[in-house]
Every structure is written in C-alpha cells, then in structure tokens.
Amino acid sequence: MSCDCAxxxxxxxxxxxxFGIPEESAIEEAYRESIKQWHPDLYENYASLRADAEEHxxxxxxxxxxxxxxxxxSAGLPAEGAxxxxxxxxxxxxxxxxxxxxxxxxxxxxxxxxxLQIEEMLASQLGKSIExxxxxxxxxxxxxxGSYSQYLLLTTRGIMVRDIGKKISLLLYTELGEIKLIDRHxxxxxxxxQKLMEGISGSQPNCELQIYRSNGxxxxxxxxxxDDSVKAAVCSLLVSQRDQTRR
Numbered sequence: 001m002s003c004d005c006a007x008x009x010x011x012x013x014x015x016x017x018x019f020g021i022p023e024e025s026a027i028e029e030a031y032r033e034s035i036k037q038w039h040p041d042l043y044e045n046y047a048s049l050r051a052d053a054e055e056h057x058x059x060x061x062x063x064x065x066x067x068x069x070x071x072x073x074s075a076g077l078p079a080e081g082a083x084x085x086x087x088x089x090x091x092x093x094x095x096x097x098x099x100x101x102x103x104x105x106x107x108x109x110x111x112x113x114x115x116l117q118i119e120e121m122l123a124s125q126l127g128k129s130i131e132x133x134x135x136x137x138x139x140x141x142x143x144x145x146g147s148y149s150q151y152l153l154l155t156t157r158g159i160m161v162r163d164i165g166k167k168i169s170l171l172l173y174t175e176l177g178e179i180k181l182i183d184r185h186x187x188x189x190x191x192x193x194q195k196l197m198e199g200i201s202g203s204q205p206n207c208e209l210q211i212y213r214s215n216g217x218x219x220x221x222x223x224x225x226x227d228d229s230v231k232a233a234v235c236s237l238l239v240s241q242r243d244q245t246r247r
Contacts, residue, residue: 003070011063013174014056016157018245024071031064037157049126049160052170105229107137107146118148125168131156136234138162138225150225154237159211161220169220173245177214181207181235207231211238 004021012022015030022030038057043050109118111132118135130153138150138161153160158172183206209222209231222231 003067008067008070011067013245014059014063015067027064027067031060034060049168049170052172056172105227105233107227107230108134108233110134121148122153125162126153126160130160134237136222136226136230138222140225152220152222152234154234154241159238171211171213171219173241175214176219176238176242176245177212177216178210179212179235179238179242180210181231182210183207209235 009021012018012027012030015027015034017026017030035057038053038060040050040054040057043053109115111134114122114132114135122130122132122135133154133156135148135154136152137146137148138152139145139147140150149162150164151162153162158170158174158176160171161169163169207223207228211219211221213219222234226234
C-alpha cells in the first residue's frame with residue numbers, strides 16, 4: 001500500500017486518482033493515462049488550452065517523480081517503461097460521477113444525449129483527447145439560442161468554457177474553488193440600468209453563477225447567457241465534481 005500523507009494524497013489527485021490510497025501499479029497506470037491526456041502537443045492548435053496543459057503536464061511529472069521517490073524505500077514503484085495491468089482496486093473519477101446522468105434541463109445535455117452536431121463540434125474544437133460529461137449552452141436568447149456556439153463543458157478532469165470571442169478556457173477540478181449561485185434581485189446585484197434593459201428585453205434571469213479558482217481568483221460567471229435551471233444544474237455538478245476530487 002502506498003503512502004497516506006497529505007502531500008502524497010495531493011499527488012494522487014494530480015494523477016487523477018481521487019479516491020482511496022492506490023496500489024503501486026495503480027499509480028503507474030494513472031501516470032501513463034495522465035501524460036497521454038495532457039501532453040501539450042495535443043493542444044497545439046489551442047493556445048489558451050496549451051498553456052494550461054503544459055502546466056498540468058509539469059505537475060503530473062512532479063507528482064509521479066515525488067511519489068516514486070517517497071515510496072521507493074518502503075516498496076518501490078515499477079520502473080518507468082514497465083508493463084503493468086490496469087488496477088481493479090482503484091475507482092476512476094468517471095465511475096463516481098452519477099450526478100451527471102441525472103441532468104435533464106433545457107439548454108444542457110449529458111454526454112449520452114449529445115447530438116451528432118455537438119460531437120462533431122467538440123471534436124473539431126478540442127480533438128478526441130477530452131472525455132465529456134455534460135455541456136451547457138451559453139449562447140443566450142434569440143436566434144443563437146440552442147446553437148452551443150458558446151458553452152460550458154464538464155469533462156472528467158475539469159471544465160472548459162468557450163466564450164463569445166471563441167476563446168476556450170480550462171479549469172481543472174483540482175484547482176476549482178468556491179462556486180456561488182446568487183439571486184441578483186434579492187441581493188441587489190442589479191444596477192438600475194440592468195433592471196431597465198431586462199425589463200425592455202423581457203429577459204429576467206434571477207441568478208448568477210460565479211465560479212472561482214482555488215486561490216480565490218474569479219474564473220467565469222454566467223448570468224444572462226443561460227436560464228436559471230441551467231445555472232443550478234451546472235452548480236450542482238461542479239460542487240459534486242469538486243468534492244469528489246478532494247476526497
């Protein structure tokens with residue numbers, strides 16, 4: 001059995017092992033899968049994603065190296081390049097995310113309900129290295145509604161947002177911080193001008209979803225881009241994914 005100290009647990013999470021203390025072979029397997037998924041060359045056509053991928057790739061290397069060094073004295077990890085079997089004892093994050101399958105609100109789809117158009121769009125924009133759980137439409141109201149030209153994508157590793165400028169931003173669950181669903185009308189978050197414009201347009205979303213990084217820096221917020229039911233569903237899934245990653 002591997003080490004159970006706080007630092008090693010953090011390294012396990014970096015490698016995508018969110019539950020329990022893994023066997024040595026499971027660490028080796030997780031390392032191999034992580035470097036396949038986060039190799040920077042996979043994101044060479046996406047500048048905003050490549051920077052995050054490069055940073056996470058470095059974290060994976062550090063985590064694996066320090067785990068190997070830390071555990072060598074007690075049991076030792078398999079040598080790099082050794083052939084190992086997939087561990088049966090380790091539960092992978094995807095198997096521990098049943099909440100995603102229960103989402104059923106207009107403007108949000110789980111992976112098993114993706115249309116061919118959405119699958120082709122994600123494949124062209126992100127490649128095939130990203131394993132999706134659910135997608136929320138952030139295209140707003142009007143003729144673009146339902147086009148998913150702007151979206152928030154929940155994957156097995158983190159969330160991706162494609163904004164109005166077609167920029168894609170990535171936040172790993174290990175770096176996900178506070179998630180707030182705020183009633184803007186009740187909490188006085190709307191200015192008189194915003195109230196007037198919403199009254200004219202007929203669009204009156206009550207809530208704003210605010211997503212923060214673990215260091216407290218805002219990552220993204222959703223207000224008029226989606227219905228309140230979508231924001232609530234995204235909030236629930238994000239809290240679930242974040243909490244599972246921290247176990």
